[in-house]
Amino acid sequence: MTQPTFRALADPTRRDILQMLATGDMTIAQITDRFDMTRAAVKKHLTVLSDGGLITTEVRGRERINRLDPAGFAPVRDWLTFFDRFWDDRLTALTDAIEKDQP
Amino acid sequence: MTQPTFRALADPTRRDILQMLATGDMTIAQITDRFDMTRAAVKKHLTVLSDGGLITTEVRGRERINRLDPAGFAPVRDWLTFFDRFWDDRLTALTDAIEKDQP
DNA sequence: TAGATAGGATACCGATTGGTATCACGTCAA
């Protein structure tokens, strides 16, 4: 499930959409108003974001409310954590070595 | 500088290369050995990773040592932090509201 | 010095991507 997420974040427009949704849920038309783009283009981006699990949609009448999904960010966070742990280990190994050098 | 970074992370092969480099610095030939891919293809991926600031290269004789660059991950981490802060605020606002409801 | 080794550069190919234009469908309101 991590590939669709990273793929979704690769486009600057999609990252902008996510930041906009952070300020509040929005319909497609509302998002389109803030971009120099067709509604169809925005819709495509929203589909990619949805595939990546980063947003969810709630159908209300003829409208579709797009909402940020905090859980969708987990894959990225987890992936970063892998490297964080790796670097932490490297750092402790380094300080350990230094301590041994100066007993 | 954040767009090249996200772009670099969008490809699964490139993320694999990063994980491989976490176990130790490697030359292009060494990386190519572990993939079913041409050296030229790997080289392209390394260029994208370098553009994203995720790796650095040290020329040693006729070899090029590719090394992970921890600093390159900062843009992604910072970007995630934005949403973390946002959700934290939302959560505290919610708990505050609940506390007011039950004095 | 001659070959082998490690890598750079470029042209090319099929597939994917971001975008538009267009038409079709359900839903709301007068």
Added chain:
DNA sequence: TTGACGTGATACCAATCGGTATCCTATCTA
């Protein structure tokens, strides 16, 4: 009921992407 409104869906286009093949340069070594 009849439009207007909010979306979905599809066909199409230029540009980018991941990958290969090929040729070239620099460096090490026998």
